Amino acid sequence: MSDRVQSLSDMEQPETPGSAETRSGITGMVRTMELDLRLLGMVGALLLIWVVLDLLTGGRFITPRNLFNLSVQTASVAVMATGMVFVIVTRHIDLSVGSVLGVIAMVMGVVQAEILPDLLGFNHPANWIITILVGLCLGLLIGCLQGWVIGYLAVPAFIVTLGGLLIWRGAAWWVTTGRTVAPLDSTFILFGGGVAGTMGETASWIFGAIMAALVIYGILRGRRRRQLFDFPLKPLWADWLNISVLTLAVFGFVAAMNAYPVPARAAKRLAEAKGWAIPEGGLELMHGIAIPVVIVALIAIAMTIVARRTKFGRYVFAIGGNPQAAELSGIDTRRMTLYIFTLMGGLCAISAVIASARLQSAANDLGTLDELRVIAAAVIGGTSLAGGIGTIYGAILGALVMQSLQSGMALIGTNTSLQSIVIGFVLILAVWVDQVYRRRIGE
């Protein structure tokens, strides 16, 4: 009893940072800004990895060229990782995402390279739209099917998606009996972020400006709403510091992407294809942000809004926190399971577009082992396998950490077996650190 009273009074801290003046040092500042310490830790770890890899590669890692490649390589896993957050938060798992990606990529390959050219003609402007719609529908359907078995027939997700892993990989082979499909539609491959698949300089700056505007709007709107109800606010400078850091990050990224020039010959080809006049003294083109990265950004924003601002997202976290409570609160948990896996299937389809467009072909082994990368990304990003905890930005950062390690080591010349050993250790280390941190703050 006395223990309880003690811990009770210990916990009676001010609920808001109103008394910021009484705190000092970095801890005080962090608390005042209501920063997510885990987010700070992850960003810090990522920067540390980058700096170390940069030193080990003699300055070849933190370059516009490498960061561009890194962003493109991360995209496919990052898209699926956002969905995996919902799956894991609700105490499920999805082992089938790599195979689902594979079968969708194969079907989309056949649709755009073999079926539509016969009907509409090769590179017909509607080809890529129809192809992606077919892929999306297939992804939603597969996800819906698996979600139905998990939710309504109550077969554990581990089993259903383990079966799915085998079934869809086999199905991917059957689509063309193992033959690789190429070439793909010329508009479709832009989603892979090749030389042409970028936004270019101007559009990248505009995109960056829109992102920054969204950040400012989001933070200030939240502040105004709280003001309206006379809730305690964090100091204005804290909000503006957050805005500055985020805006700087956005523009820093755009600047880096815009500093990566397109090779002269490719630039010339691109200009000819688009009918641009080539100025005297040669054409200087910059990559700008890759289209798959734009897709990741849009999906991240949409999924974050779903997670934080909608009933659906609220129920996802409620089910993860306490399934019985969610049920007793009138939440239809079976239907929620169906929806969550359907969403996951849809995201697999988007990843399939990115992954096959990047390779400019559809092969039946596409996405092999992606399920493990996706799960690892979500988990490194702080998603708890016990359910109830996880963030979208964390999963994307997790994907970035994994890809950074992998391509950094490739750059150093580490052989692949050592790469996987290192990544395996990092996965375990990340989860251990996260659990120690959680125990510390008494979550």
Next chain:
Amino acid sequence: MPTDTAHPLVALSDIHVSFGGIKAVDGVSCDLYPGEVVGLLGHNGAGKSTLIKVLSGACHSDSGDIRINDQKAVIRNARDARAYNIETIYQTLALADNLDAAANLFLGREILTSSGMLDEVRMEDETRKIMGRLNPNFRKFAAPVKALSGGQRQSVAIARAVYFDAKVLIMDEPTAALGVQETAMVSELIKQLKSEGIGIFLISHDIHDVFDLSDRLTVMKNGRLVGTVRTEEVSKEDVLGMIILGKMPDHLEDGSEAGKPSAQ
């Protein structure tokens, strides 16, 4: 004391529930009037939780009637029960530990903005208002409920029931996990809700938890009703006898009227 109303808020009559071959509840009847606290007592496994789950929609009865405000009621699930303004506070509190107080309070009944998004600020505002009424010391609105003490968690669970205008409140072992001060706080809350005309079922296996708070006590043993007595007419020993031996106290043996509140 209960008001002199013609009909009870809730009347359960001749409820039967069996699981497999085991009769968990065997022909039990009980009722609850506005502004009244009825303690439902019995050993673990006496069937009291199962009986009350029939009312809260978590369990189906094989036969028997539920009447609410003298109207026959059909309760198939928790949502149906809520539609009848029956709110249940489970022993486990049924809180999502990872969410904050406001999210738990409005779980399943969120306030939305005109654009269909969660109106977090309004929900927090409503939470602050109701907690200000029930537990003015409560200030941890931003923390997940996992970080709250037992009493604070209990008050969130009670706030959830009260906010949505409960007419009938079912509390399963409300103070079993609480310390002395917190138990006192919950007792105060129960008295306050009672004075607002809410009917309350208190379920407990421990007579001491409910004796002082209850107007009437209904005792069950092995799935059967032992009897219902007015608290003022019995001693704790009498009730213990009912729980353990499964028979009415001697001085009330012939008092078939004991089950009615405010008789005479």
